[in-house]
Amino acid sequence: MSTIELDAPELASSFGPAVALSCRECGARVPLGPQYVCVECFGPLEIAYDFTAPGRAPITRELIESGPASIWRYAPLLPVPADVASKPNLNPGWTRLVRAENLGRELGLRSLHIKDDSGNPTHSFKDRVVAIALEAARTFGFTTLSCSSTGNLAGAVGAAAARAGLDSCVFIPAGLETGKIVMAGVYEGELIAIDGTYDEVNRFCSELIGDEAGEGWGFVNVNLRPYYAEGSKTLAYEIAEQLGWRLPEQIVIPVASGSQLTKIDKGFKELIALGLVEDAPYRIFGAQADGCSPVAAAFRDGHDVVQPVRPDTIAKSLAIGNPADGPYVLDIARRTGGAVESVSDKEVVEAIRLLARTEGVFAEPAGGVTVGVLRKLVETGKLDPSAETVVINSGDGLKTLDAVAGAGLTATIPPSLAAFRSARS
Amino acid sequence: MSTIELDAPELASSFGPAVALSCRECGARVPLGPQYVCVECFGPLEIAYDFTAPGRAPITRELIESGPASIWRYAPLLPVPADVASKPNLNPGWTRLVRAENLGRELGLRSLHIKDDSGNPTHSFKDRVVAIALEAARTFGFTTLSCSSTGNLAGAVGAAAARAGLDSCVFIPAGLETGKIVMAGVYEGELIAIDGTYDEVNRFCSELIGDEAGEGWGFVNVNLRPYYAEGSKTLAYEIAEQLGWRLPEQIVIPVASGSQLTKIDKGFKELIALGLVEDAPYRIFGAQADGCSPVAAAFRDGHDVVQPVRPDTIAKSLAIGNPADGPYVLDIARRTGGAVESVSDKEVVEAIRLLARTEGVFAEPAGGVTVGVLRKLVETGKLDPSAETVVINSGDGLKTLDAVAGAGLTATIPPSLAAFRSARS
Structure with missing residues (x-):
């Protein structure tokens, strides 16, 4: 080489x-x-x-x-040179942690935040x-x-x-x-x-x-x-810092290869080891789409190995049928008292619309998967509604318009008050 | 009411x-x-x-x-309550000021930055x-x-x-x-x-x-x-703060109604008046598309009034044929030693591609208009290539994919090295 x-x-x-x-x-x-x-x-x-x-x-x-105001605030925790912020790169990160009171209310959660990574330069994590x-x-x-x-x-x-x-x-x-x-x-x-x-x-x-x-x-x-893979640790660092240097009690993370989930766990553990946050328990939940849910299936069946599948889901950014970090995801979900769950494509679309309607965040299907799984976890009692919860939106609905093709115009009218009144009556 | x-x-x-x-x-x-x-x-x-x-x-x-890390850092300069950041809103702003060395080199500019507002919650200013x-x-x-x-x-x-x-x-x-x-x-x-x-x-x-x-x-x-309209002042504040509490010597701003340009001027003047930046001269340039360029036309012809037009351009977010703040734009451009210029739709598309290729920033046509006008101003000697320059990208290419419909796949091949070699030869 x-x-x-x-x-x-x-x-x-x-x-x-x-x-x-x-x-x-x-x-x-x-x-x-x-x-x-x-x-x-x-x-x-x-x-x-x-x-x-x-x-x-x-x-x-x-x-x-x-x-x-980028991931480079964490340069001392990453495999990068100290002067990394001065080199030509996209300076990603430091995306918004949205206090999601409307969505939390709708789902019955006491405290919910969305880590919205659609604000990155190319609009994904x-x-x-x-x-x-x-x-x-x-x-x-x-x-x-x-x-x-x-x-x-x-x-x-x-x-x-x-x-x-x-x-x-x-x-x-x-x-x-x-x-x-x-x-x-x-x-x-x-x-x-x-x-x-x-x-x-x-x-x-x-x-x-x-x-x-x-x-x-x-x-x-x-x-x-x-x-x-270390880049995903910055999601953990940012969430903890934005919560006021505190780990969330529960977090729902999309699972494609599983790398993001394992590195968020690694990031939380580093923050504890370095004394930057209090050593408090946290539960990690993985989210997949039914059409590509090999890790959720293994979790449900109590297996340690992940059986590869051929993906068939609208959540294409999560469509990895043979996820490299699948076994580590299972281990983390079990160790922390979390779970790995999946939802149907229909539930994914409903969750995209729910998130948009309640919080003004337009997610791609991967975000619909995490919000959909969040809802399912609450409904099935696997997630504690009184614990502080964070859900990750890893991408942007503008890249996947077909998923919500039904969204659009209420009416098309000529520029007259009469036409407006008649369109609304 | x-x-x-x-x-x-x-x-x-x-x-x-x-x-x-x-x-x-x-x-x-x-x-x-x-x-x-x-x-x-x-x-x-x-x-x-x-x-x-x-x-x-x-x-x-x-x-x-x-x-x-949002426009609310400037709450003391805006018509909003002091506790505004705690209310449910999208917390926009504090977007990246990109040091555009590649684009600057290509255009022959000593120091160029792009204020990239595509990082806002719904991806525009x-x-x-x-x-x-x-x-x-x-x-x-x-x-x-x-x-x-x-x-x-x-x-x-x-x-x-x-x-x-x-x-x-x-x-x-x-x-x-x-x-x-x-x-x-x-x-x-x-x-x-x-x-x-x-x-x-x-x-x-x-x-x-x-x-x-x-x-x-x-x-x-x-x-x-x-x-x-006051919201546009935050672009001025952020640019100055991100430059290290200094005004840029030249700035190129898109002109639709003209409000953004007039409020950036207002913001610069406030920063000077409050002693937050040094009182140094700056030149303001307005950018329009040929297909909707009533302000550029008035500037060129030395008129003080703006003759309305019927827009016909791919830069739809700038397609305001009767711009309310047109006369103020003319006044500011003339007073500061700037100009109002326009470019063709073809130049807009070329500029979108130029910006993407050199800086990894994917702009909507409005951004193509500002970058295209920037290039034209350099070529015609109206802009000083040795002065510190900022150009605004106000929106996101993902919303206007048709403008660069030609961009896409180099090739589609089966998963074999032989096919890859043959596709590239």
Whole structure:
């Protein structure tokens, strides 16, 4: 693989508090590099940190609060250089935590917030993970940014590469929503549709990494995955800080690969370990669509392994039939006293409309999945209505207009009061 | 008109530093209320303030910097109550000021920033103005929020009313972009298309205010217009604060009604008067599309009055043929040494693509108009390429996909390396 050579001090400053890649299964450690699979046991690699190494400034609430209004306020907790905010990137994050009193009232919840990630630069949480992967790509000397994507990631990679001055080539399954295709193509990188499911696109990208055609390419969610995945921790940090440095008692998170959910759990645990929040219990709930619910099915059946499925749902951004982090999601949901639940496409659409009508937030189907599952969890008594609850909206309804195609005009009239009165009578 | 009765102290606390409505033409003052036209001379009413009244805390940089990450950090400069941030609203603003080094290099500009308002809750600058109008509507006891809209305002009003628990009924010209119609309709208020231009929709709304059908309605851009318009000042405040409490030397602003441009000028002047920024000269440039360029035409011809036109441009959010603030725009452009310029629809599309390719920002045609005019101003020598320049992107490309319908897939292939190589050769 063609990358620039870095000596140890350079690497150390490029990755901030990160010190190694560590296997999630066997714990084996390897130096930071563009690897993602453990050579010992084929387990997934993730970032290991030393937040309290000699010479590092203590990480305090005040330090974070004095940082920029983006994920870079948490740079001391991420595998990025200290000067990351000054480099050309999309500066995602620090999105709104909406106090959802209307929706809470309608569902019978005492305290509900929506973490609305549609405010990110390309309007999904994917800007967070790509921003971290981009810094790793720069450090490793990659000249092309790539990915397999269910749609949102394609736009996030195209935009980030444009800002950073890198080439991009992204791969999507054929048949995605028009909004996602145009948004991925407008940045003028390469955009290639593959006849197949997301899981087939993903396998193709793994092949491409071993091929000379993929030389010098950083696949954000494949060979840069350990870095990329850390971006989701920033959702945990922001929610805790925006609640006044407190963990929510319950949180509902969409599950595609499962990475977001596992990293939010990791983020909460880091905040506790660093003394930035009180060590209080929290319950994590995963949300899937019935048409792609392998993790919810395993949770329901009491299994530890996840049986892959072929997705069939309007929640295309969650349509990963063979979720890499499925077993970890099951483990976290069970350990924290949460659950993994799914809802039908009909319930997804109803939840999109409910969220729009009550809070003025227009979500894509993934947001409909989390709000729909939230409702179901309340109705079935699995979620405590008196506990402080956060639900994540990871994307934007503008990219998936077909889901609410019925929404629109009440009437079309000539410009006259008589016509107006008659249209309303 | 059916509104709640407020005594003077209540009114004073509801509108913060605002003390009266003042006629822009004759200077006559009337008490704060749902009025918009001077009874003396039919001139437009705007908000008059007393920022230094006895008992008011001094407005300092530190006070503002300690506020929330939304327009409410500037509450002491706006006609809103001090506790406005705690009320249910969309908390817009504090959007990214993007350092646009790639675009600057391409255009030959030394220092260029993009104020990217696509990060607002409904993805346009309209959330700013609606948030202020909403507070006034609450104070006056209106139960329905309404407007005439070229598209973005419709979504902003629908979402804000949903969050605030008010009814909404918005009016748009027939033939708007699908994204704008769905986004306006999804919040489940009334959405009525009028067969006619925006100017005809606007006239219809003025009629409706005098009719019993419009009783108890706050039209954000008609009877609440003095409050609404002040929201655009927050663009000026944010740009100055994000530049490190400094005014830009040049700024390019889209011109529809002209209100945004005049209020940014007002905001800059307030910051100087309050000693929050140094008193340095700035030049203001207005941007229009050729197909609706009555202000640019008047500027070019040296006229003080603006001749109305019938709009014909893809920049529908700027398609106001009879711009209320046109004469003020002309005055400001001339006084500050700026200009008002226009570009063709072809140049608008090229500029959308240029902005996406260089900075990863996906703008709607209004953003293409400002970037296109920026380019034209540099090429014709009207803009100083060595001076610090800011350009405003007021909306989001996701709402107007047709403008870049050509953007999209490079290729569709089966999942094989051979097919990939052959597609790229």
